[in-house]
Amino acid sequence: xxxxxxxxxxxxxxxLAGWRxxxxxxxxxxxxxxxxxxxxxxxxxAMRYAVLDGGKRLRPLLVLAASEAVGGNAAAALRAACATxxxxxxxxxHDDLPCMDNDVLRRGKPTVHVKFGxxxxxxxxxxxxxxxxxxxxxxxxxxxxxxxxxxxRLLARAxxxxxxxxxxxxxxxxxxxxxxxxxxxxxxxxxxGALLQGSVEMGAxxxxxxxxxxxxxxxxxxxxxxxxxxxxxxxxVTADSQTLGKTAGKDAAADKPTxxxxxxxxxARAQARQLLADALAALERSGLxxxxxxxxxxxxxxxxxx
Amino acid sequence: xxxxxxxxxxxxxxxLAGWRxxxxxxxxxxxxxxxxxxxxxxxxxAMRYAVLDGGKRLRPLLVLAASEAVGGNAAAALRAACATxxxxxxxxxHDDLPCMDNDVLRRGKPTVHVKFGxxxxxxxxxxxxxxxxxxxxxxxxxxxxxxxxxxxRLLARAxxxxxxxxxxxxxxxxxxxxxxxxxxxxxxxxxxGALLQGSVEMGAxxxxxxxxxxxxxxxxxxxxxxxxxxxxxxxxVTADSQTLGKTAGKDAAADKPTxxxxxxxxxARAQARQLLADALAALERSGLxxxxxxxxxxxxxxxxxx
Numbered sequence: 001x002x003x004x005x006x007x008x009x010x011x012x013x014x015x016l017a018g019w020r021x022x023x024x025x026x027x028x029x030x031x032x033x034x035x036x037x038x039x040x041x042x043x044x045x046a047m048r049y050a051v052l053d054g055g056k057r058l059r060p061l062l063v064l065a066a067s068e069a070v071g072g073n074a075a076a077a078l079r080a081a082c083a084t085x086x087x088x089x090x091x092x093x094h095d096d097l098p099c100m101d102n103d104v105l106r107r108g109k110p111t112v113h114v115k116f117g118x119x120x121x122x123x124x125x126x127x128x129x130x131x132x133x134x135x136x137x138x139x140x141x142x143x144x145x146x147x148x149x150x151x152x153r154l155l156a157r158a159x160x161x162x163x164x165x166x167x168x169x170x171x172x173x174x175x176x177x178x179x180x181x182x183x184x185x186x187x188x189x190x191x192x193g194a195l196l197q198g199s200v201e202m203g204a205x206x207x208x209x210x211x212x213x214x215x216x217x218x219x220x221x222x223x224x225x226x227x228x229x230x231x232x233x234x235x236x237v238t239a240d241s242q243t244l245g246k247t248a249g250k251d252a253a254a255d256k257p258t259x260x261x262x263x264x265x266x267x268a269r270a271q272a273r274q275l276l277a278d279a280l281a282a283l284e285r286s287g288l289x290x291x292x293x294x295x296x297x298x299x300x301x302x303x304x305x306x
Numbered sequence: 307x308x309x310x311x312x313x314x315x316x317x318x319x320x321x322l323a324g325w326r327x328x329x330x331x332x333x334x335x336x337x338x339x340x341x342x343x344x345x346x347x348x349x350x351x352a353m354r355y356a357v358l359d360g361g362k363r364l365r366p367l368l369v370l371a372a373s374e375a376v377g378g379n380a381a382a383a384l385r386a387a388c389a390t391x392x393x394x395x396x397x398x399x400h401d402d403l404p405c406m407d408n409d410v411l412r413r414g415k416p417t418v419h420v421k422f423g424x425x426x427x428x429x430x431x432x433x434x435x436x437x438x439x440x441x442x443x444x445x446x447x448x449x450x451x452x453x454x455x456x457x458x459r460l461l462a463r464a465x466x467x468x469x470x471x472x473x474x475x476x477x478x479x480x481x482x483x484x485x486x487x488x489x490x491x492x493x494x495x496x497x498x499g500a501l502l503q504g505s506v507e508m509g510a511x512x513x514x515x516x517x518x519x520x521x522x523x524x525x526x527x528x529x530x531x532x533x534x535x536x537x538x539x540x541x542x543v544t545a546d547s548q549t550l551g552k553t554a555g556k557d558a559a560a561d562k563p564t565x566x567x568x569x570x571x572x573x574a575r576a577q578a579r580q581l582l583a584d585a586l587a588a589l590e591r592s593g594l595x596x597x598x599x600x601x602x603x604x605x606x607x608x609x610x611x612x
Contacts, residue, residue, distance in 0.1 A: 036467065038467070039467035039468065040467070040476050091432075094428055098405075099404075099405075099424035099425050100425050117405075118405035119405050119406050119478050120478065122405060122428075123400075123471050126397075127467040127475075129436070130471060132462075133439050133462040134462035134466055137455050137459035137462060138459075145452040145454070145455040150443075152454070152458045153444075156439040156440035156443065159432075160440055161345035161353065161433040161436070163436075165436060166345055166433070168429055169345070169348060169433075172426065173346070173347075173348060
């Protein structure tokens with residue numbers, strides 16, 4: 001089903017599925033071709049274990065949907081999609097290490113350090129981050145150098161100390177501390193939101209877009225980035241470990257501040273609906289014709305059960 | 307002292323110093339401006355602690371010397387110089403962690419995880435890698451997009467699973483195993499050599515260079531990359547911890563294969579001299595006029611005492 005068809009339909013899960021399946025297949029196939037293939041044996045195995053066969057691939061889908069909305073270069077978008085997933089995957093590998101969350105279960109499987117040992121898990125995460133930037137900078141002229149450079153800039157900012165890694169550091173420092181909603185939002189804006197918003201921006205960077213439309217896409221990315229975390233906090237309380245594929249209830253157990261601890265369950269759910277409305281309003285404001293997939297992904301973020 | 311003056315002089319340490327001092331000052335000043343400044347407090351402190359006020363800055367000096375040899379863009383070279391140092395610094399932070407080498411002393415100071423805790427050390431390393439790519443992709447037109455993209459490509463390859471991280475993984479897997487010289491060389495070609503050679507290539511990427519000259523510069527980089535490790539192995543045996551600024555004798559203690567264990571001390575020293583001769587011959591072969599700084603750095607690599 002084309003994005004154009006999607007565009008004229010009201011959103012429902014089946015409509016998204018028709019757009020998502022072929023895009024997911026492309027991403028899975030590309031990741032399998034690109035990740036860990038020529039790496040030394042154990043390192044390559046750990047990299048592939050961390051990335052393949054699991055995950056919602058939300059960030060890649062956001063890249064691809066945003067790129068389609070701006071008529072982007074498909075080869076660039078596929079590479080950018082995979083690069084965002086590699087950054088996400090490396091962050092999970094490092095986040096699960098004993099010195100961080102010390103988690104043993106991820107996507108229903110033993111975490112990378114449980115399976116390969118801490119040292120190889122550490123190195124696999126490091127190598128995945130480097131590979132993300134390698135994917136963005138292929139030789140040849142299929143992807144213009146200006147696009148390559150812009151994609152690297154956006155990804156580096158989203159991943160670094162003023163993005164994901166910075167948010168994780170604030171998260172670390174905030175255990176047991178009473179954050180207010182503004183502080184909690186700022187932490188999540190960096191920790192989870194920066195890479196989700198960055199994925200939308202990277203998709204947009206694969207094509208051409210007016211400053212106004214880009215600003216609207218950034219607002220969309222910010223809203224779903226925050227919505228993702230609010231829903232994560234809700235699921236941490238309401239879902240079981242088997243459905244989540246990771247340990248449920250661990251934030252509450254770790255005495256971490258969450259949207260649920262701050263707003264209550266109903267308050268958090270209302271917040272998620274409001275952020276969905278904000279995201280959809282931003283897409284309207286963008287003036288872009290072909291935003292059906294982005295709309296559907298916003299619904300997916302809020303209505304997911306894992 | 308200009309590189310042109312250097313070029314006509316026989317090499318000696320004072321001659322190198324005249325070239326090195328102002329370049330080092332530029333690098334230190336740039337690193338201080340760019341590293342960890344806008345990061346969340348503890349993360350930024352850990353990043354700056356890991357990078358500032360220490361280290362020989364060999365990789366930055368190689369970038370700057372190679373860039374000068376090809377008449378490179380000075381702004382690009384300074385950013386590339388700092389980016390290589392950030393990758394080196396992050397690798398040391400992660401390498402010192404308890405799950406890797408578990409080292410407590412680096413450059414004469416407590417290692418990052420001893421000072422800031424393991425979790426912040428892990429995140430600081432991750433953030434330094436991202437920052438390296440961010441430095442290479444500034445907005446504006448001072449550095450052409452083609453240069454930015456090429457620098458990112460070279461750095462990602464040098465740092466990743468077919469470069470530094472890959473070499474570290476082979477190193478991990480080789481403890482207590484009898485490697486022959488070819489296997490040891492391959493491990494070090496990746497673990498240490500890739501980023502040193504990559505530094506030379508990144509410097510060359512800041513300007514224009516013929517394919518033949520580039521090939522010669524790559525050979526130079528490969529030779530000093532290997533020489534660096536041979537000398538490291540010699541110093542691990544012959545120097546004390548205070549001079550080294552890190553724990554001496556730890557490779558032998560860990561039963562790691564080294565050039566000294568394989569070739570003996572005299573054999574390793576002969577190997578280092580041969581690699582220096584190879585590096586200097588490659589510079590001759592390059593046909594580039596202005597290779598004095600690169601020559602001096604090759605001597606520095608082999609004649610250093612820490």
